[in-house]
Amino acid sequence: MTASTTTTDLADVAPTTGIVWAYRFRPDGTAEPLAHEQVDGALAAPSTGWVWVHLALADVRCRAWIAKAAPVSEMARELLAGTDTHLRLDTVGHELLGVLPDLHQEFNHASDDLVRLRFVMRPRFVITARQRPLHSVENTRRAIEAGKRFPTAVSLLDAVIDQFADAIARMADQLGAELDAVEDHVMGDDPSDERHRIGHVRLQAVRVHRQLAQLRSMFHRIEPRVARENAEVAAVVSTLAQKLDGIDSEVASLHERARLLRDEIAAKMTEVTNRRLFTLSILTACLLPPTLVTGFFGMNTKGLPFQDIEGGTWWAALVALAATALSYWMLRRMRA
Numbered sequence: 001m002t003a004s005t006t007t008t009d010l011a012d013v014a015p016t017t018g019i020v021w022a023y024r025f026r027p028d029g030t031a032e033p034l035a036h037e038q039v040d041g042a043l044a045a046p047s048t049g050w051v052w053v054h055l056a057l058a059d060v061r062c063r064a065w066i067a068k069a070a071p072v073s074e075m076a077r078e079l080l081a082g083t084d085t086h087l088r089l090d091t092v093g094h095e096l097l098g099v100l101p102d103l104h105q106e107f108n109h110a111s112d113d114l115v116r117l118r119f120v121m122r123p124r125f126v127i128t129a130r131q132r133p134l135h136s137v138e139n140t141r142r143a144i145e146a147g148k149r150f151p152t153a154v155s156l157l158d159a160v161i162d163q164f165a166d167a168i169a170r171m172a173d174q175l176g177a178e179l180d181a182v183e184d185h186v187m188g189d190d191p192s193d194e195r196h197r198i199g200h201v202r203l204q205a206v207r208v209h210r211q212l213a214q215l216r217s218m219f220h221r222i223e224p225r226v227a228r229e230n231a232e233v234a235a236v237v238s239t240l241a242q243k244l245d246g247i248d249s250e251v252a253s254l255h256e257r258a259r260l261l262r263d264e265i266a267a268k269m270t271e272v273t274n275r276r277l278f279t280l281s282i283l284t285a286c287l288l289p290p291t292l293v294t295g296f297f298g299m300n301t302k303g304l305p306f307q308d309i310e311g312g313t314w315w316a317a318l319v320a321l322a323a324t325a326l327s328y329w330m331l332r333r334m335r336a
Helices: 036-044 060-068 074-081 135-145 153-188 191-227 231-297 312-333
Strands: 019-025 031-033 050-056 088-092 095-106 109-122 125-130
Touching: 019 036, 036 050, 050 060, 050 153, 060 074, 074 088, 074 095, 074 109, 074 125, 088 191, 095 135, 095 153, 095 191, 109 153, 109 191, 125 153, 135 153, 153 191, 153 231, 191 231, 231 312
Parallel strands: 050 125
Antiparallel strands: 019 031, 019 050, 088 095, 095 109, 109 125
């Protein structure tokens, strides 16, 4: 948390729960922090509003609270306290539960690491849990502290997933800007230094695309089932699925663009290598005849040409140069 945050981290003052924070939302969507001793009562007692409780799974005391005090089904308890990292979205009776992706929150900014958000939602409350700090959840909490209203539990879930989608969109913009810089360099300079940057962009795009594809599939699959029970939740699911479709399409285009740039770099590197090999071949072909001439005059046998005349060395050098010129002329003549 930042120094400007006024919310108390209940994990520090509630040694038996591991609750990071808790809020009670009034019917108009305004929120008030809940003290530790009020959380169990707020979850159990009927209310005109609803409650959000956020848990830190890194604290083993949190798992004890889930097992004993969380008013959810047994399947929801297993999901909240579980270690399975596979994405999941399902309905069990009146509960909507799932495991969703998010970005790891490092201090005041999001990192590139993808982590997991576990949640169970009922009409009167939402319980979320995480192993490591989450970017989207933290941004949603800051929005609450700034006065943003969430009249229903599904509106909070909508905001959290929307924050994740926005973070992925910003990441896609950064990857696109990096590809722009790489493309400018590839088109004008030696592209050998850009292969590492291309690999980084492709790796990030593949990781994000894999998560978005699973998330989209889950939302599209669960939408008809939710629509039969709760039209409001179904509308939120449909809107989020459409937004994820657009972002995933952008990420997929970045991956394809990175692949094409990699092929362009490979082609340019092959061209540079071929040009250098061609130059080396020409030099070898031109130097081979004078090497033969110098080898001939270095045999130390009787009767060598120019051995008994003044300036014989220069005449031998002239023959070597003439052999080089003749070789070059023949190569040009044969268009080699």
